[in-house]
Amino acid sequence: MNYDAHESGAGHCFSKDMGCESMLLQIDFNSDEAIYMQLHNQVIYGIATNAFREGDALPSVRSLAEVLGVNMHTVNKAYTVLKQEGYVKIDRRRGVVIAVDLDHLKDRQEIKQELLLVLAKASCKGISRSEIHELIDEIYEDYGGQ
Amino acid sequence: MNYDAHESGAGHCFSKDMGCESMLLQIDFNSDEAIYMQLHNQVIYGIATNAFREGDALPSVRSLAEVLGVNMHTVNKAYTVLKQEGYVKIDRRRGVVIAVDLDHLKDRQEIKQELLLVLAKASCKGISRSEIHELIDEIYEDYGGQ
DNA sequence: TGCTCTGTTATATACTTTGTATAACAAAAA
């Protein structure tokens, strides 16, 4: 049973559990961002937008690699980094599943550090504190509020 | 005249124009972040915190490389990227000087894109919209308000 | 029991990035 070869339900991608997820995981081969990092970020976008939910299984490294036309190890690296950062875990029965590991104090500190650089760039470019708050709100409203 | 060898004013680093700036530009050789990117980011932090002001000259690639104990080309790469991103320009008489190129629409879009990823990570980790706003305010207050 | 699929690990290869080393050039400054 191949991940990309489900002839049943021809015409729509909602016939299988994994069909929808694969639609989110796509690659821009012209991007200067590493493929595994593109995949990594898209899984995070997926979790944040609730397209991936706690306990959902991601495609297997082999099947996703085949669908995307990349090497198995490239997908595996994306999953490995996600695991190290506490976004997924390995379920021996179900494969790689979404399982976000929370460590509020540590997470908050890391997010603050990442925000610091973005805010410094914004400040250099004349983007004010209030405009940053506006941008934050814009993003949340682009992706469905709270 | 070496950048690091000014015996005059022994004991303080404010005796030369470039003395203060060099104090900001330091490297963590244990970091997994590329050296040129560390330098790149620190110049941006410096501009944002007003430690570097419009028209200020940065140390020459050779002198800074010598101070930091890295190769000339590593510093040159940091400066080249900063130039491409519109943070500095080359003044044939003064060297590399802070000169922020503003393109509000483009800058705003780029900042929004960078914020999107950070906010997605935060969302995954259970950090709420209001907590993000708090973090933004914390950062601005850590570095002197508006 | 066999067979398949899973994540994982190991090797090998090729390309790019990163960092270093040395050298040379023209423009500007001292």
Next chain:
DNA sequence: TTTTTGTTATACAAAGTATATAACAGAGCA
């Protein structure tokens, strides 16, 4: 004139990225 400047060129080593092929044990399924 001599030094310093950014810039460019070349060469090299190490690390990161991506691919290719192969094998392993654990789990699910027929």
